[in-house]
Amino acid sequence: MTITVFVPCDAAALAVGADKVAAAISREIEARGVDARVVRNGSRGLLWLEPMVEVRTEHGRIAYGPVTPGDVPELFAADFLQGGAHPLCQGRTRDIPFLRNQTRLTFARCGVTDPLSLDDFRAYSGLKGLEKALAMSPGEIVAAVTESGLRGRGGAGFPTGIKWKTVLDAPGTTKYIVCNADEGDSGTFSDRMVMEGDPFMLIEGMIIAGMATGATKGYIYTRSEYPHAIETMRRAITIAREANLLGPSILGSGRAFDLEVREGAGAYVCGEETSLLNSLEGKRGIVRAKPPLPALQGLFGCPTVVNNVISLASVPVILDRGPAFYRDFGVGRSHGTIPIQLAGNVKHGGLYETAFGLSLGEIVNDIGGGTLSGRPVKAVQVGGPLGAYFPPSLFDTVFDYEAFAARDGLIGHAGIVVFDDTVDMLKQARFAMEFCAIESCGKCTPCRIGSTRGVETVDRIAHGIEPEQNKALLADLCNTMKFGSLCALGGFTPYPVMSALKHFPEDFVPAPVKEAAE
Numbered sequence: 001m002t003i004t005v006f007v008p009c010d011a012a013a014l015a016v017g018a019d020k021v022a023a024a025i026s027r028e029i030e031a032r033g034v035d036a037r038v039v040r041n042g043s044r045g046l047l048w049l050e051p052m053v054e055v056r057t058e059h060g061r062i063a064y065g066p067v068t069p070g071d072v073p074e075l076f077a078a079d080f081l082q083g084g085a086h087p088l089c090q091g092r093t094r095d096i097p098f099l100r101n102q103t104r105l106t107f108a109r110c111g112v113t114d115p116l117s118l119d120d121f122r123a124y125s126g127l128k129g130l131e132k133a134l135a136m137s138p139g140e141i142v143a144a145v146t147e148s149g150l151r152g153r154g155g156a157g158f159p160t161g162i163k164w165k166t167v168l169d170a171p172g173t174t175k176y177i178v179c180n181a182d183e184g185d186s187g188t189f190s191d192r193m194v195m196e197g198d199p200f201m202l203i204e205g206m207i208i209a210g211m212a213t214g215a216t217k218g219y220i221y222t223r224s225e226y227p228h229a230i231e232t233m234r235r236a237i238t239i240a241r242e243a244n245l246l247g248p249s250i251l252g253s254g255r256a257f258d259l260e261v262r263e264g265a266g267a268y269v270c271g272e273e274t275s276l277l278n279s280l281e282g283k284r285g286i287v288r289a290k291p292p293l294p295a296l297q298g299l300f301g302c303p304t305v306v307n308n309v310i311s312l313a314s315v316p317v318i319l320d321r322g323p324a325f326y327r328d329f330g331v332g333r334s335h336g337t338i339p340i341q342l343a344g345n346v347k348h349g350g351l352y353e354t355a356f357g358l359s360l361g362e363i364v365n366d367i368g369g370g371t372l373s374g375r376p377v378k379a380v381q382v383g384g385p386l387g388a389y390f391p392p393s394l395f396d397t398v399f400d401y402e403a404f405a406a407r408d409g410l411i412g413h414a415g416i417v418v419f420d421d422t423v424d425m426l427k428q429a430r431f432a433m434e435f436c437a438i439e440s441c442g443k444c445t446p447c448r449i450g451s452t453r454g455v456e457t458v459d460r461i462a463h464g465i466e467p468e469q470n471k472a473l474l475a476d477l478c479n480t481m482k483f484g485s486l487c488a489l490g491g492f493t494p495y496p497v498m499s500a501l502k503h504f505p506e507d508f509v510p511a512p513v514k515e516a517a518e
Contacts, residue, residue: 003036003081006054010043010196011228017068018051024072036081042197044111045351046098054093057083063090098348103329105317105337106310107353110197116235118243121200129316133208134253141212142168145315148323149335154180154308155412157401163305166295167213170303175215177206178299178306180276181222184268185384187343188415190351191309195229199236205312207250208319209305210257218259221276223266233261268439272487273306275441286441287487310339330356334400342368344417361395364418375420383412385435386492388499389425408499425504430458432496436489447490450481464510471501471508
């Protein structure tokens with residue numbers, strides 16, 4: 001019987017030498033003449049163990065990691081093809097605590113299957129949601145998604161079912177599904193992991209969205225910095241089209257839907273839906289004034305669903321298992337599961353899918369293991385570069401949309417970046433303003449000019465120039481940006497700035513005063 005060895009082809013694994021590890025294993029297999037093959041799977045999300053090599057044995061899949069090319073001969077000598085003991089052995093993959101305690105609905109296949117094997121996809125419940133959707137009317141599909149309580153996983157948390165119903169009810173013969181895969185937040189990688197590790201799931205979700213709203217064409221808009229994701233998605237689309245999953249008659253149903261990948265230049269503002277649509281149309285990526293909403297006048301002036309990757313990838317399990325099954329996960333108005341991404345100075349960085357409801361402290365300390373440096377945690381930023389900084393005193397905050405909003409924070413794309421006690425929060429506040437100034441599309445004054453003035457004001461505080469007056473000015477400036485900006489880039493930049501100022505006032509003491517105190 002042929003032994004299967006799994007080596008991830010996910011970008012995170014490739015960055016630390018997965019291709020060389022796969023090549024070394026293939027050479028060793030050939031040299032030893034053993035009956036084994038190498039399959040390139042997605043990542044399980046345990047990034048501190050990458051490249052994590054797995055072997056399928058009669059006792060289940062056994063994990064080894066992090067593996068280097070130099071480790072490969074020793075692994076073979078230790079009989080790792082049969083799950084043999086070795087210092088790099090992590091035991092059965094599913095028993096690793098980081099993985100065992102997750103609730104994997106959206107990422108159930110990621111890291112398990114060959115991303116481009118439609119047979120693998122079907123064997124692990126793929127297309128079941130689509131098959132059930134084919135027996136439903138558009139209104140019934142929308143009702144199921146609405147009942148599930150699914151909210152946009154891209155940041156805003158808007159109810160997905162309401163958006164779909166708006167597009168379904170909108171007049172027009174041409175409608176579109178646009179997948180926002182322009183994942184630009186620092187510390188986030190769940191969209192990329194889906195596209196590289198389980199692309200057919202995203203395709204299935206987009207087909208269902210098209211059937212639900214009357215759209216026959218879809219676009220996946222992603223950034224040029226994701227070459228592996230782009231290549232994998234394009235190959236998956238070709239395979240899906242050849243299997244009659246895309247085209248004029250989906251699985252012979254008579255319903256049409258097709259899609260393609262479009263590549264953007266990587267502007268952060270193109271993560272905002274109207275900027276994205278402008279870019280997709282070949283225009284400059286600048287924000288549109290709303291109304292009209294994209295659901296009524298979106299791509300090329302037609303009704304358009306714009307959803308994040310995780311939102312669309314969550315749809316198949318809702319259709320397969322039922323809306324009540326999905327809705328039962330979570331707390332309050334935050335239903336289902338959320339793929340939390342841990343990054344920065346953290347011991348166990350990676351992706352952790354769980355139901356809403358854990359506290360921030362449980363996520364950072366219990367799941368993430370605290371800081372990699374071993375120093376105390378000083379702050380965590382949740383929600384990307386526009387997210388608020390939370391100190392340990394707020395680690396009792398429950399991970400759900402309303403709980404974070406109540407403490408002037410946002411979940412965003414569920415990225416968490418950890419900082420230890422060596423971080424200077426004044427510099428982090430300056431970075432937020434500088435980031436906004438660089439990435440602003442320039443459409444509105446509060447964002448374009450406010451961010452530049454923000455950098456100057458923080459610099460004056462740092463140099464001890466009228467610190468109290470400039471702190472008041474900074475707060476006033478943030479208020480103007482928050483309520484006067486056209487989109488979330490300028491509107492959310494105040495979150496990291498004001499949270500840094502509020503929770504870490506000691507870092508906003510001018511340098512000369514600090515020296516005198518010492």
